[in-house]
Amino acid sequence: MSKPKLFPVTVVGSWPRPTWLIQALRKRQNGEITQAEFNQIADDAVLSAIKYQEDAGVDIVSDGEVRRDNFYSFVVEKLSGIRLMKLSELMDYVKDRAGFEEILRASDVPSFAIKSPIAIDKIKERDGISLDEYDFLKNHTNRQTKIPLPGPYLLTRSAWFEGLSDKAYPTREDLAKDVVQILRNEVLELKKRGCDFIQFDEPSLTQVVYGDEAEQTFMCAALGTRRDPSEELEFAVRLMNETVEGIEGVRYGVHICRGNWSRKEDVLLKGNYGPLLPWLMRMNIHQLVLEMATPRAGEIDVFKEYRNQKELGLGVSNPRNDTIEDPKQIVQSVRKLLEFYDADKIMLNPDCGFGTFAERCVNTPDIAYKKLQSISRAAEMLRKEYT
């Protein structure tokens, strides 16, 4: 049996949406077309996203998340009891409106652009969250596959909103039980169907340690109330471990970045992974999918203390600019990690998706393709050196 390929290249998930797809997405959201009609339209966009990734040399591909409005709100199409609400609709329920206003100003976004899936009744699954996406992806690629899912903490935190959710779920913990069960069912089904890599997106954990101290915020998809950071992180660890407990045979990753809604670096959160690592290391997952190509992410040295404890999906390309990273530069940044990390514990990926929010994609397919190509070239150079 051949040794596994070193430095596999993968993506964080999302791909830029073409205008015609966004128009179709709006029609679906307005009830002008059915989910099946939308999916038929979106199939072409998925095929294009797969082709770009394959041509760029990506080893583990996603479907580009192009059927989704964003990486977590899409669950409203897949679950009952949950409704996509704009922040502009939630303003009457927000406790600290002045605080929200400050974040909106700093982020330079309108309140209608911030959307969150809010639990308004008991949430129930219909036909899975990502199974249709996975089946289509699997049928159209020979590469390994990655399915990004909203993490249990993210989903619980964003979906429980006081004044709207408490009739069905008096507390966040009550909602968390159903979220975990739904995600467990999804994981089991994805594993059965042959998915190679399930990535749980948990960007709101950054908000826990680096965000505004306000109880309520919407940075990094963290809409909803938070408690003390340690309690929040403990809660996140517990939910993740309950989600994957006893289910082997599929690679689990957790993706944490500092926001991907704007190209303005100064409006995104900053801070290294250090404060999160004691908790992340206790999550029963294989890989941390990291944002590391921006100075906002801090130094890689914080992982020294935890060497080889988890695989690292190293972010080596900033998805929010037009600069195509030089493969030699990428190699240099990987070498820094290789000073204390084993080569077979490292995957390469961009810092985040290229189209996290359907209507605010941070790049074009051409630039995204070239950035991935650069990562693949760097991976080839590294393989020659380390195989």
Added chain:
Amino acid sequence: MAKSEQDLNGLRPAKIKEILDSLRDNPDVLKAVTGPWKSRVVWQKGFKAKAYMRQHAVQMDEPEGLDAQDSAASAHEQLLSAMGSCLTVGFVLNATLRGVQIHDLEIALEGNFDNILKWAGHSKEGNPGYPTVKAKCFVRADASDAVLREIWKAAVDGSPVVQTVARPTNIVTEFEQVGA
């Protein structure tokens, strides 16, 4: 892009056009729309005041930092809101007349006082008000960027409130002591 004449942006385009035409063609309508527009502001207690306009009432107060109760937005904030609301009306009007469907519209306004010390009685110089007001329009609509920018310009240029603020306005004051 263009929708039917039935309903667009919650309005009836044909009816709107008819009203606008009557403004031009019927002097009585023009006179009624021209004014006078009125507001009566009644002091309540502390820095609280209530403004009555036709059958409507709006509460005003000042922030707690001014030893007020912060029970409502202050007048200078409501001025910004009045500008934003007027711009909203203008945007929706012009978009509807062009047959443009708006999905979301939001205007963020802000201003800094030039010399608030004058209000506080510590200075006799300068302008206690906003020398500049910034207004940023966010819109999601079914039209090209160029068309939407034209609509925004028409909303700004045609806004009675914004243009009142933007140019020197003759404020005629009177004073009467009652019961002396």
